[in-house]
Amino acid sequence: MSVVDPEILQDFLTESGELLEQFDQDLVLLESTPGDPELLNKVFRALHTIKGSASFLGLAELVSVAHASEDVLNLARRGELTLDRRIMDLLLDAVDVLRCHFDELENGRGLTTPDPALLEALGALSGGAPAPAQSETPAPEAALEAGGDDEASASDTGVRELELPENKLDLIDFMVADIEETLPSLQMFIDGLRDTEDRGAVGAEVGEICEALARSVEFFECAQMGTLIDCLSIAAENFDAVDEACMEQLAPRLQGAISVLTEQAEGLSKRKVIQYPINDLSGRIADLVLGHGVEPGAELPAGADAEAALAMDAVRGGDASDAPVEEENGTPASAPETSSPTGAAAPSAPVERAGREAPGGAPKVEQTIRIEVSRLETLLNLVGELVLQKNRVGALSRRVTDDDHVCADTREAMTQASSDLDRVTGDIQLAVMRARLQSLERLFGKYPRLIRDLSRKTEKKIRLEIEGAETEVDKSVIEELGDPLVHLLRNSADHGIETPEERLDAGKPEEGVIRLSAAQEGDCALVRIIDDGRGLPRERIVEKAIERGLTTADEAAHLSDREVFRFILAAGFSTAAAVSDLSGRGVGMDVVRTNIEKLKGTIDVDSVEGQGTTISIRIPLTVAIMPAMMVGVGDELYAIPLTNIVEIVRPGADEVSTIRGQKVMTLRDSVLPLVNLLDVFDAGGAGAQKASFAVVVEVNGQRLGMLVSCLVGQQEVVIKPLDEMLAQSKAVSGATVRDDGGVSLVVDIGRLVESVSGSEAGTVA
Amino acid sequence: MTTPTTSASTETTGEEITSVDSAQLQLVSFVVGQEEFAIDILSVQEINRMMELTRVPQSPPEVEGVINLRGRIIPVVDLRTRFGMESCERTGQSRIVVVEVLGRVVGFIVDRVNEVLRISRQIVEAPPSMIASIDSEYISGVGKLEDRLLILLDLEKLFAGDVLGAIDETQSGS
Numbered sequence: 001m002s003v004v005d006p007e008i009l010q011d012f013l014t015e016s017g018e019l020l021e022q023f024d025q026d027l028v029l030l031e032s033t034p035g036d037p038e039l040l041n042k043v044f045r046a047l048h049t050i051k052g053s054a055s056f057l058g059l060a061e062l063v064s065v066a067h068a069s070e071d072v073l074n075l076a077r078r079g080e081l082t083l084d085r086r087i088m089d090l091l092l093d094a095v096d097v098l099r100c101h102f103d104e105l106e107n108g109r110g111l112t113t114p115d116p117a118l119l120e121a122l123g124a125l126s127g128g129a130p131a132p133a134q135s136e137t138p139a140p141e142a143a144l145e146a147g148g149d150d151e152a153s154a155s156d157t158g159v160r161e162l163e164l165p166e167n168k169l170d171l172i173d174f175m176v177a178d179i180e181e182t183l184p185s186l187q188m189f190i191d192g193l194r195d196t197e198d199r200g201a202v203g204a205e206v207g208e209i210c211e212a213l214a215r216s217v218e219f220f221e222c223a224q225m226g227t228l229i230d231c232l233s234i235a236a237e238n239f240d241a242v243d244e245a246c247m248e249q250l251a252p253r254l255q256g257a258i259s260v261l262t263e264q265a266e267g268l269s270k271r272k273v274i275q276y277p278i279n280d281l282s283g284r285i286a287d288l289v290l291g292h293g294v295e296p297g298a299e300l301p302a303g304a305d306a307e308a309a310l311a312m313d314a315v316r317g318g319d320a321s322d323a324p325v326e327e328e329n330g331t332p333a334s335a336p337e338t339s340s341p342t343g344a345a346a347p348s349a350p351v352e353r354a355g356r357e358a359p360g361g362a363p364k365v366e367q368t369i370r371i372e373v374s375r376l377e378t379l380l381n382l383v384g385e386l387v388l389q390k391n392r393v394g395a396l397s398r399r400v401t402d403d404d405h406v407c408a409d410t411r412e413a414m415t416q417a418s419s420d421l422d423r424v425t426g427d428i429q430l431a432v433m434r435a436r437l438q439s440l441e442r443l444f445g446k447y448p449r450l451i452r453d454l455s456r457k458t459e460k461k462i463r464l465e466i467e468g469a470e471t472e473v474d475k476s477v478i479e480e481l482g483d484p485l486v487h488l489l490r491n492s493a494d495h496g497i498e499t500p501e502e503r504l505d506a507g508k509p510e511e512g513v514i515r516l517s518a519a520q521e522g523d524c525a526l527v528r529i530i531d532d533g534r535g536l537p538r539e540r541i542v543e544k545a546i547e548r549g550l551t552t553a554d555e556a557a558h559l560s561d562r563e564v565f566r567f568i569l570a571a572g573f574s575t576a577a578a579v580s581d582l583s584g585r586g587v588g589m590d591v592v593r594t595n596i597e598k599l600k601g602t603i604d605v606d607s608v609e610g611q612g613t614t615i616s617i618r619i620p621l622t623v624a625i626m627p628a629m630m631v632g633v634g635d636e637l638y639a640i641p642l643t644n645i646v647e648i649v650r651p652g653a654d655e656v657s658t659i660r661g662q663k664v665m666t667l668r669d670s671v672l673p674l675v676n677l678l679d680v681f682d683a684g685g686a687g688a689q690k691a692s693f694a695v696v697v698e699v700n701g702q703r704l705g706m707l708v709s710c711l712v713g714q715q716e717v718v719i720k721p722l723d724e725m726l727a728q729s730k731a732v733s734g735a736t737v738r739d740d741g742g743v744s745l746v747v748d749i750g751r752l753v754e755s756v757s758g759s760e761a762g763t764v765a
Numbered sequence: 766m767t768t769p770t771t772s773a774s775t776e777t778t779g780e781e782i783t784s785v786d787s788a789q790l791q792l793v794s795f796v797v798g799q800e801e802f803a804i805d806i807l808s809v810q811e812i813n814r815m816m817e818l819t820r821v822p823q824s825p826p827e828v829e830g831v832i833n834l835r836g837r838i839i840p841v842v843d844l845r846t847r848f849g850m851e852s853c854e855r856t857g858q859s860r861i862v863v864v865e866v867l868g869r870v871v872g873f874i875v876d877r878v879n880e881v882l883r884i885s886r887q888i889v890e891a892p893p894s895m896i897a898s899i900d901s902e903y904i905s906g907v908g909k910l911e912d913r914l915l916i917l918l919d920l921e922k923l924f925a926g927d928v929l930g931a932i933d934e935t936q937s938g939s
Contacts, residue, residue, distance in 0.1 A: 743830075
């Protein structure tokens with residue numbers, strides 16, 4: 001497999017990418033519960049799978065890093081090594097290197113050679129002496145996996161003396177016995193594979209055996225055996241996804257692989273390393289497992305046995321010596337894992353694989369399919385159109401119903417049909433939106449590592465608590481939310497949480513807590529970042545705001561805390577005394593605000609000095625389709641997003657007044673700025689209806705009254721962008737098609753509020 | 766708000782399209798004010814009767830508003846305003862010509878659509894610096910027919926965003 005099929009590579013990237021993310025998260029988790037055997041096994045398995053798949057694809061650089069880290073984890077698993085912070089740092093560095101490799105693969109670039117210092121450091125941990133781990137373990141395997149690389153000893157048959165460091169010599173007999181005991185049971189499972197109904201179960205068994213075997217084989221540093229076992233174990237994971245035709249080809253090859261292993265194990269008992277040209281065999285197993293079939297000419301006849309397979313794949317020159325089969329020996333004593341999927345804290349591997357959206361090749365492959373995002377996008381757009389057409393039919397039906405000339409039966413039927421259409425459309429819309437929903441888990445999962453790194457860097461003690469990660473939001477939301485959350489968490493860790501000494505002085509526990517919580521609130525997702533740090537210094541912020549001309553001292557005295565805290569969202573606003581490499585440049589919060597606004601979301605800052613800061617982000621569950629209130633402004637209709645509307649009132653003349661040029665209205669005991677949409681939209685022509693209703697809207701905690709001429713009613717609108725020619729229209733965020741087929745503009749509440757509060761800052765006390 | 770009951774009927778312009786050899790230009794001609802203009806037939810998507818327009822506040826003066834073209838919302842420009850002519854009442858002959866320019870779909874209002882015609886490239890001359898108060902910038906040529914003059918418009922220049930701004934300035938300056 002010298003040239004990697006891009007499809008296989010993509011599968012690998014997706015699958016292993018997910019595993020790597022999980023690995024990263026679990027490592028961080030492991031740091032707080034060092035020695036947790038379940039978790040250790042899980043991280044080990046994840047890495048092992050990544051390594052296995054990578055060696056299939058001949059990614060030598062990647063394998064070498066994975067291998068070195070795996071050795072370290074293996075020791076930790078056996079209790080021979082405690083994962084302290086230093087080791088964790090190394091392992092996490094290795095994760096970063098792997099991630100970097102994945103990026104390179106994705107962009108079609110060559111892999112960079114990993115930093116030898118890292119490999120050496122990892123090797124030093126596992127091998128005792130740095131030299132063997134670095135030069136022996138990764139290198140032979142890498143050379144083998146490079147495939148087609150003819151200097152590799154793997155490609156030809158040969159026997160060499162087994163060379164092992166002295167400290168291992170004592171154990172050879174024990175390990176050989178272990179391998180020889182395990183192989184027959186493996187053989188038994190594979191033999192029965194073709195006739196078994198429940199291949200998934202067999203796969204699980206085989207997978208476990210392989211894992212035990214892999215560890216024993218690693219001991220001998222025999223790359224070929226490792227490769228074959230990796231082959232088997234990856235095949236085992238996919239047994240139930242392989243179709244009959246492939247299985248016909250696969251089973252003999254697996255048997256062949258086992259027979260090769262058996263012979264090699266025999267060789268080991270005599271201190272010999274037996275090499276076979278196994279590249280074809282392992283390559284074809286990989287192809288079969290991934291459902292690609294074998295290349296023409298390599299098919300085996302039906303009912304072929306192990307020897308036929310070995311002959312076909314040129315492992316052996318056709319001399320049909322019987323594969324020695326010993327009597328079965330029960331399951332290996334070292335079966336490592338209870339595969340109970342109901343681990344409460346840390347889900348075990350099967351759950352984790354099945355739970356992700358669509359892990360190709362995982363056992364439950366039939367239940368999920370991968371879809372290109374663009375297709376979902378198209379579907380969503382079409383649903384948008386459907387909603388508009390439904391609205392039109394609804395409007396027509398209302399007209400028919402009001403028409404006395406139409407007979408009663410027809411009217412009723414029309415109403416019925418229209419309401420059925422309404423319901424079905426609603427269901428479709430929901431279903432399509434659901435298809436685009438993703439849980440926040442994937443996003444939130446990245447942050448423990450972030451906080452860990454930050455707490456190391458700042459020498460603070462910080463604990464991150466995550467709640468409600470299962471909350472689902474639209475895919476686009478996940479994409480846009482990532483950066484803002486990183487900024488906010490950084491802020492909390494860097495500025496919010498105090499140093500341990502300061503905290504103790506303030507009578508707080510030494511360890512600071514940042515809580516990241518998510519929940520669904522109506523048709524919004526509410527994401528909160530709550531820290532128990534020092535809180536926002538109102539006075540400092542006011543000072544800065546005055547300095548930057550955002551407010552005046554007079555005004556500031558009247559501002560509520562929330563209004564003051566809003567200043568930190570302004571571009572370039574920073575109260576940090578010095579810019580650190582974490583934050584303080586004042587760029588962060590502006591990015592946060594911009595991204596959240598892009599999602600039509602709102603952000604709210606609340607803080608009590610000395611006790612902590614809470615930042616609340618509300619984001620509508622979907623961006624494209626939303627309910628809106630249609631209002632008349634002059635003789636045009638406009639749409640106002642319903643999520644922003646707080647209430648609608650008819651203000652009396654005594655409730656409207658003017659303060660320094662800005663119209664305001666009194667609403668119960670608060671005073672709101674008031675704008676007349678007739679003026680904003682220059683719709684106050686002769687004979688235009690007088691504005692009599694005030695729609696009170698709220699964005700980012702700021703309220704505003706908008707005077708409109710009349711109210712039409714609620715309607716679902718699909719927001720469409722306006723041509724660039726019209727981009728200069730300030731208070732309009734897009735257009736939508738009404739139920740009567742006409743076009744209405746959607747009021748951009750955010751910009752309207754901003755423009756009013758902007759001018760207000762200069763004029764209103 | 767009234768519902769536009771006449772579904773935007775498309776007057777076909779495509780029926781005469783045959784293989785256009787390179788020496789020939791196939792054009793759609795229309796009248797704005799006193800002048801007769803023509804554009805390449807291939808850039809025309811459709812020609813619609815007048816329909817209800819939604820005004821967009823703070824938009825450039827020549828933008829009459831937006832229309833719903835089968836679910837797509839497109840801006841409509843009044844060519845009279847665009848050319849600095851006096852605006853006049855819409856008549857039954859007024860049409861919205863929908864064109865695709867540089868990937869954008871834009872409509873413009875004309876007084877009436879004349880015909881689809883084919884002329885030889887040879888009778889097209891470079892534009893004079895000024896034609897009846899219209900800036901020559903967006904005129905790609907002038908076709909001299911036996912009995913009349915045809916002004917060939919360059920749609921890309923006519924509807925390119927930056928030119929729009931520039932033209933606004935020249936208009937307000939004059």
